[in-house]
Amino acid sequence: MSARSTENDAIRVAVSTVIFSLRAAPDGDRLMLPLVRRTRDPHRGVWALPGGWLDADEDLDVAASRTLAETTALTPSYLEQLYTFGDVDRSPTRVVSIVYWALLRSDLVDTQRSTAGAPENVEWFDVDALPALAFDHRRIAEYALDRLRNKVGYSRIAAGLLPDEFTLTELREVYEAVLGRRLDPSNFRRLLEGTDELVPTESFRTGKHRPARLYRRGREA
């Protein structure tokens, strides 16, 4: 066992992040994720998940945030470890990738891009229409999407995709975009009103019709 620790030098540790956000599309908001076009081999010119090498002196989640910021200029609203991919043949050299999944509030997407000098090689893609991806990144992206769809069911994570204040209809539309199906407005309201995940405010959103009460996220997860 001790002899093997020397072979360890041949293993490199990377961190990648699958970060989701809602972006406007012709048929309403769609769930999307940013990809980075690779500028070097292997897979030069192919789309890949944002990420980079783990530093020797930084925690894993810090590395996820840093490499995400370096490649896309984005800062996640929610971040959680997803899975570690380490098959021998997933890359020409041995790379173990610790993958995170994240959410980005929809109001911060364009803000961050403009302030931080939007990287040229970044583009957002509909989760249902991803291009060809480098390495095993398609499998990783789909795994992350599964996790999001499952996790959104029993937790109230979805509010992480919205600004600080939002109406119940907006939140319901997030669920509908994530889950890919319609939800009953009245049942949706009851489901969330009872919990402490949501805190009602005294403000209302005025629009074309009856004003809707604004809510905030409750206790942060």
Add this chain to the structure above:
Amino acid sequence: MSARSTENDAIRVAVSTVIFSLRAAPDGDRLMLPLVRRTRDPHRGVWALPGGWLDADEDLDVAASRTLAETTALTPSYLEQLYTFGDVDRSPTRVVSIVYWALLRSDLVDTQRSTAGAPENVEWFDVDALPALAFDHRRIAEYALDRLRNKVGYSRIAAGLLPDEFTLTELREVYEAVLGRRLDPSNFRRLLEGTDELVPTESFRTGKHRPARLYRRGREA
């Protein structure tokens, strides 16, 4: 980003496994896990989870099985990745630990120990009475226990702790040991009879009272 890849040499990748099994105790079967007494610094003489260094040419799950076998002579009946722990300060040197959790059929525990020349530094502990553990291994063990208890709820994983054939009462006792509470025998039966997780056989276990039908696991997960 590219410059950082050289610093990567300072990071070592380890694989550890939290493996559960049922073992006889004065008050019935208890959920237990094996620990290994460390024979070198840091934490020499302290109990730790079985594990070892990842080889450059082996997949992660293979490494988990290999290091588990090397340290405890055990072969898991079920194995699944748990989480990757990589805080900078979790060890004096930088170690990223990819942790697996596993189940071992109760009929194989002692068989494996006797055939493979039971390692001296291995001992089984009740999950509710763990000794002091090296590094952050207590946190890891408790995280694995959480995962087991949650996962057993919506899947039928628990059968992985039993021999090939078992009665419903035996399976229920596994659930009770894992979850730490009593379950209604009749409801338990109905819950599992409907699924394809269990396949009834034509054999019966004869004992002190009315014979009970034996079951096998259904489609492997």
Add this chain to the structure above:
DNA sequence: TCAAAAGTGTTGGGGATACACCCATGT
């Protein structure tokens, strides 16, 4: 014939869905 475990049947509460309905506002 009795104790104990195997196995069946019945009931009721809670959560989720479906949907009828009223409310408030801009046009």
Add this chain to the structure above:
DNA sequence: ACATGGGTGTATCCCCAACACTTTTGA
């Protein structure tokens, strides 16, 4: 006034926990 989305009330279904009950065996 009316269209539209905001918001409330309620019937129904289904899952599942509780528990009474019958069956089968060993002693």
